[in-house]
Amino acid sequence: KTSGEFSILVTFAADGEYRIFADFTPSTSQMGPDGKRLPVTLSKDVAVGNLANYKPQPIGSTERAKTFNGYTITMTPSSEPLASQNDFGFTFEIKGGGKQITNLQKYLEALGHTVVLREEDLQFIHAHPTQSPDAPQNGKVNFMITFPEAGNYKLFSQFQHEDKIITSDFVVNVIEGVKSSSGGAMIHEGMQKQAN
Numbered sequence: 057k058t059s060g061e062f063s064i065l066v067t068f069a070a071d072g073e074y075r076i077f078a079d080f081t082p083s084t085s086q087m088g089p090d091g092k093r094l095p096v097t098l099s100k101d102v103a104v105g106n107l108a109n110y111k112p113q114p115i116g117s118t119e120r121a122k123t124f125n126g127y128t129i130t131m132t133p134s135s136e137p138l139a140s141q142n143d144f145g146f147t148f149e150i151k152g153g154g155k156q157i158t159n160l161q162k163y164l165e166a167l168g169h170t171v172v173l174r175e176e177d178l179q180f181i182h183a184h185p186t187q188s189p190d191a192p193q194n195g196k197v198n199f200m201i202t203f204p205e206a207g208n209y210k211l212f213s214q215f216q217h218e219d220k221i222i223t224s225d226f227v228v229n230v231i232e233g234v235k236s237s238s239g240g241a242m243i244h245e246g247m248q249k250q251a252n
Contacts, residue, residue, distance in 0.1 A: 071105030075178050077171075097180055115175050115208055116227045124224045127152050131211070131226045139233025140206050145186075146170070146199045148213055148224070156195025163216035165189065168197045175208040206232040 068074065078098045085093040121130040127150055134145035148168070150157045160167050167189045172181035183199045203209060208229055215222045 068104045070109070071107065072103075072110035073107065074102050074104055076100050076102060077180055079171075079180075079182050095182065097182065099178075099180065115210055116225065118227050118229065120226070122224065122226070124222055125220070127157070127217070127222050129213075129222070129224045131213075131224070133228070138203065138228055138230045140203045140230050141233045141235045143200055143202050146201060146211070148197045148199070148215075149195055150197065150215060150217075150222070151195065152217065157217055158193040158195050159217070160193060160197070161216040161219070162189045163214060163221070167193075168199075168213055168215040170199050170201070170211055170213040172201060172203075172209050172211050174203075174205065175210065179204060203230040206230050 066076070076099065079095055081093050081095045083093070085096065088094045120132065121128060123129075129151075130149045132147045132149070134147075138144055150160070163169065167185045167187065170183040172183065173179065181201060181203075183201050186198045186200055197213075197215065199213075201211075208227060211224075211226045211228065213224045213226075215224075
């Protein structure tokens with residue numbers, strides 16, 4: 057809207073504390089090093105219902121292959137252990153009926169979107185696939201993610217196939233790292249044994 061305001065209808069499944077994120081790119085936003093406009097992310101904490109009814113839930117398992125709405129998705133990191141302050145590739149292989157899905161539709165102008173939240177404080181990362189949505193598909197969608205700090209993170213990814221939105225979620229553990237000048241992952245001395 058020209059007013060700069062928009063609204064959405066949200067139905068909360070249970071009482072508790074929620075954080076709502078609005079992630080958008082203004083047409084007047086600054087340009088990033090890749091030549092694309094930089095996004096803006098806003099958040100707001102809201103309390104829903106009776107907070108006495110809220111019971112914290114486990115973040116989930118670290119299994120790498122799960123089924124979502126009839127689709128099997130396997131998430132594979134480029135290397136492990138995952139260490140903060142370093143770039144890691146993540147491949148999502150999507151299968152339906154035992155076959156690789158090679159005809160994903162564009163969803164919000166990309167082959168998919170991944171939102172990453174850190175368990176401790178809900179730090180927010182939004183990643184897009186590294187491949188062009190117009191390139192030939194091979195049943196896999198690749199993302200590059202840099203985790204700012206150590207911790208448990210949940211990756212929520214969405215893809216579109218035959219007009220259906222597929223939402224997946226995976227949990228990864230990230231150990232403390234240091235930025236590598238060579239581009240490879242580096243971890244603090246002593247952390248390697250803990251990770252193995």
